Amino acid sequence: MAMVEIRFHGRGGQGAVIAGKILACALFKEGKWVQSFPMFGVERRGAPVTAFTRFDEEKIFVRSNIYEPDHVVVLDQTLIQAANVTNGLKAGGCVLVNSPQAPHHFSTLDRYAVAVVDASRIALEHRLGSRSAPIVNTAILGGFARATGLVSIDAVVAAIVEEVPVHPEANASAARAAFEATAIAVDCGLVRAVGTT
């Protein structure tokens, strides 16, 4: 498999950077070479944040930002327009959105496979963050495992337990709940390829 590049869009405080890191740790557990980094800059609570994760079978030498991601993860649906989340997204890529709405609601994204999971609700059910600021970064990774099949939910859960210092079990449960609750409008292509549907 060629190198896969994933871009995360969130708002400061949601944990997009940590989501990218935990995903990298999960993929590393599955034997991949990984690289994860934030869009380099000054993070402020509530402001748009971008983070990146790459993985490959071999050591990764590229070190620039990801301009043409294979998949995009959106932790806050208000960013879909505000941050132009599909900018550079490769054809056939998956857009995973944290939203209470159904996938067909995001018809503007119809060039891509859309997957939706209500990570905010799941986070709150697991007492992660507050109603005004749920911490959705672990739940969304359960959705990522389900939507793309690129990583197993077991590896995601193991990485969460290792990497999350506070309430690791609640975060792991949130990821499992999100894995079950993710709705996919069009298969992300890769799902069938790796046979995890």
Add this chain to the structure above:
Amino acid sequence: MRKVIMGNHAASHAVRLARAQVIAAYPITPQTQIVEELSEMCASGQLAAKFLKVESEHSAMASIIAASSTGVRTFTATSSQGLALMHELLHWASGARLPLVMVNVNRALAAGWNIWTEQTDSLAQRDTGWCQLYVEDNQEVLDTVLQAYRVAEQIALPVMVCYDAFILSHTYEPVDIPDQDRVDAFLPVFSPTRLLDPLNPCSFSALVQPEHYMEMRYRIQQSMDEAIGVFRTAGEELHRHFGRRYGNLETVATDDAEVVLVTAASMTGPARLAVRKLRAEGVPIGLLKVRLFRPFPTAEVRAALAGKKKAIIVDRNISFGKGGIFADEIRAAMSNVDERPKIFGYVAGLGGRDITPAFLEAIAREALEKEDPPELEMKL
């Protein structure tokens, strides 16, 4: 144990494994996480070091100069404005022959205010008597800090390990964190030959008259010359202990190359990809990574570049009014070589501007086509 960690924490682990005894630091982005992690290691008892919170980088350097004078292993880390503030004491540290180890996370200098990467901050300290290494990835960060302690204590000169802001400092990737006993075998306990000791009172660095001062400088220069071989040996020892090889330089596909792309630090990764692509097209190009900058490994650079048609040097730094600093060093190193390449110097990526494989490939193609090098090509 292999773990996915950021470059800054690779540095922290190296300092822990080196069993540093006194750490003094003042926070500055993008370095802060190094000493933040070290302070936690000290608080939890993982590292038996005295952690000094100080009021400035100048004080951090003064503190480890004092601590090192008593014969203990020390550490500090800084960046950019913080390193500039230390400047006066950097000269003192080398003059006093103290084996300090410092990480400088390369960050552009103000004004305008910028927290992103560029190497002008540490390269501006090249004449302070510190050894300097520029490293490519997070594993090399950890390994080079260990190498730095070993060499510094052998030659009695301070060593600065430099790596790029954010591109390494804040990027997570797999790093092998060796066990303590393996590091202990590589890095012996520091046994200073001279130290401040109340039982054996003496004073250091008092007024030195003209009849002695130049001899002191002569010996620093001698030690720097000797350090080239000491770094090479320590790199071989790293390979013997940990299985990872680090020379003062690294060459890729240079044997049959007519043209050589020269890089330092993190842009070497994308440069490997650019060279691989050009090679696949049949372009006779190789890559030279310069890892040790002070002392400058002149003989090794000459051996790598003699007989080549062109050397294309990409600098993420600038000496205003002259150009890229690595290009200038290489020009000087090659000046007495008969079969020397034309030197193409480019300045790129200042203040954190992205350097992609395609960008380096384009620079290489341009230099391949041009007959004569530009005096200075700034790639905006």
